[in-house]
Amino acid sequence: MIDIPKPDSSYSAIEVRQLCKEFGGLKAVDGISFELKRGEFLSVFGPNGAGKTTLIKVLTGLTRPSSGIAKVAGYQVEDGIPEMRRQIGVISHSPALYADLTPMENLVFFGKMYGLDHPQDSALAVLEDVGLAFRRNDRVRTFSRGMLQRLSIARAILHNPSILFLDEPFTGLDIHASNILKEHLQTLHNNKRTILMTTHDISCGLEMCDKVAVQVMGKFAFLKDIKDVDKENFEALYFDMVRNNQFTMAIRSH
Amino acid sequence: MNIFVSQIMAIVWKDFVTEFKTRELFSAMFIFALLVILIFIFSVNLSIVKASEVGPGILWVAFLFSGTLGLNRSFVLEKENGCLMGLILAPADRTTIYFGKLISNFVFLTAMELFILPLFMVFFNIDLLEHLLPLLLVIFLGTLGFCTLGTLLSSLSSNLKTREIMLPILLYPLLVPIVIGVVRMTGQILAGEPLSGMMNWIGLTASFDIIYIGVSIMTIDHILEE
Numbered sequence: 001m002i003d004i005p006k007p008d009s010s011y012s013a014i015e016v017r018q019l020c021k022e023f024g025g026l027k028a029v030d031g032i033s034f035e036l037k038r039g040e041f042l043s044v045f046g047p048n049g050a051g052k053t054t055l056i057k058v059l060t061g062l063t064r065p066s067s068g069i070a071k072v073a074g075y076q077v078e079d080g081i082p083e084m085r086r087q088i089g090v091i092s093h094s095p096a097l098y099a100d101l102t103p104m105e106n107l108v109f110f111g112k113m114y115g116l117d118h119p120q121d122s123a124l125a126v127l128e129d130v131g132l133a134f135r136r137n138d139r140v141r142t143f144s145r146g147m148l149q150r151l152s153i154a155r156a157i158l159h160n161p162s163i164l165f166l167d168e169p170f171t172g173l174d175i176h177a178s179n180i181l182k183e184h185l186q187t188l189h190n191n192k193r194t195i196l197m198t199t200h201d202i203s204c205g206l207e208m209c210d211k212v213a214v215q216v217m218g219k220f221a222f223l224k225d226i227k228d229v230d231k232e233n234f235e236a237l238y239f240d241m242v243r244n245n246q247f248t249m250a251i252r253s254h
Numbered sequence: 255m256n257i258f259v260s261q262i263m264a265i266v267w268k269d270f271v272t273e274f275k276t277r278e279l280f281s282a283m284f285i286f287a288l289l290v291i292l293i294f295i296f297s298v299n300l301s302i303v304k305a306s307e308v309g310p311g312i313l314w315v316a317f318l319f320s321g322t323l324g325l326n327r328s329f330v331l332e333k334e335n336g337c338l339m340g341l342i343l344a345p346a347d348r349t350t351i352y353f354g355k356l357i358s359n360f361v362f363l364t365a366m367e368l369f370i371l372p373l374f375m376v377f378f379n380i381d382l383l384e385h386l387l388p389l390l391l392v393i394f395l396g397t398l399g400f401c402t403l404g405t406l407l408s409s410l411s412s413n414l415k416t417r418e419i420m421l422p423i424l425l426y427p428l429l430v431p432i433v434i435g436v437v438r439m440t441g442q443i444l445a446g447e448p449l450s451g452m453m454n455w456i457g458l459t460a461s462f463d464i465i466y467i468g469v470s471i472m473t474i475d476h477i478l479e480e
Contacts, residue, residue, distance in 0.1 A: 062339065
């Protein structure tokens with residue numbers, strides 16, 4: 001039997017040290033270090049192509065890091081231990097739901113994949129949580145973008161994970177759907193779940209988080225506790241950081 | 255039930271429910287196989303050549319070409335809406351994804367073959383019933399080999415833009431030993447020879463089935479990684 005390494009009792013929810021991910025010489029994640037304690041919420045802002053999605057892919061074990069250390073729920077991400085994946089939920093651009101199945105069928109399927117004892121009951125409970133129980137027997141293909149995103153949350157929290165990764169969850173949502181999603185995220189945060197969210201929505205990201213980071217060209221150009229951030233002037237600061245970093249990198253590459 | 259087995263069965267259940275609702279895979283494979291057989295009937299003069307000599311090759315060409323359609327669709331369904339990412343994130347060994355898809359592909363293809371056999375029997379005027387059991391064994395071995403390798407390569411080609419072209423280009427050369435084995439065995443069975451006389455072909459086909467399963471288990475982890 002394979003000896004699965006156990007996390008030590010004092011582990012942080014997410015611990016990253018000098019993490020790098022390269023694609024043929026291009027550093028999508030370049031020496032990022034940070035730590036998130038259990039129950040903390042980190043918002044990561046950054047322009048398109050900054051490497052935010054790659055950071056999430058590395059932390060969720062979808063792709064291997066090129067170098068550095070990434071620990072999630074106390075487990076080394078590289079080890080690909082199923083117990084680590086049991087601790088995390090992921091919401092990304094794509095809903096990861098089968099279009100020809102109903103929400104119930106989708107959630108029961110994922111419940112079985114996560115080895116839940118009563119997948120039917122768990123599926124119904126999370127559908128009620130996200131307000132989609134009344135559409136539980138309709139095909140997912142007929143759902144709007146906002147409903148898909150809520151269903152995506154239901155899939156991500158079905159197995160009651162302690163850590164959530166959200167990759168630009170507000171993309172393509174109207175104001176009403178965005179507000180519903182914000183409420184769900186706030187509830188999840190209040191329930192002491194650790195959350196790492198990448199987003200372009202600055203006001204929304206600042207509103208909910210405990211820590212703020214700005215990722216530009218693979219690096220964290222900014223990482224602070226929310227109490228140390230001037231929220232009023234953050235947007236201007238953010239655009240300055242993005243411009244300056246991109247300018248510096250452009251000069252270096254010449 | 256063991257979690258590994260229950261995860262595989264969950265994937266098979268999901269594929270069955272999807273197919274039951276859409277009927278895309280089975281109908282496409284069945285109609286394609288039927289058309290291949292019909293084209294050959296009109297292009298081969300059965301008054302000159304013996305049906306039992308050309309029949310096995312035509313039957314397996316129909317099975318393999320239509321099966322390729324099904325394999326192409328198999329992992330494309332998983333890529334839609336990022337479902338494969340959802341599967342990979344589940345606390346399951348990646349071989350469960352492979353075996354789940356393998357069993358689904360095998361069952362769909364075998365079901366299609368069982369529907370094609372009576373039509374083949376009528377069109378080529380060959381009595382398959384007296385050789386049914388050995389023929390089913392050969393079909394089992396051939397379909398298993400095709401699906402073991404095909405499922406692996408369709409998971410690989412599903413990441414490519416030219417997946418419809420790449421799958422047959424990668425698959426058919428590697429299938430040659432299995433195709434030679436099953437076509438020879440089918441021919442001998444239709445000629446009335448007993449199974450005991452073709453143990454070398456059975457051994458060859460079964461060996462390649464096992465080799466391809468082993469290769470798939472060893473490589474699927476890397477293939478499914480982004």
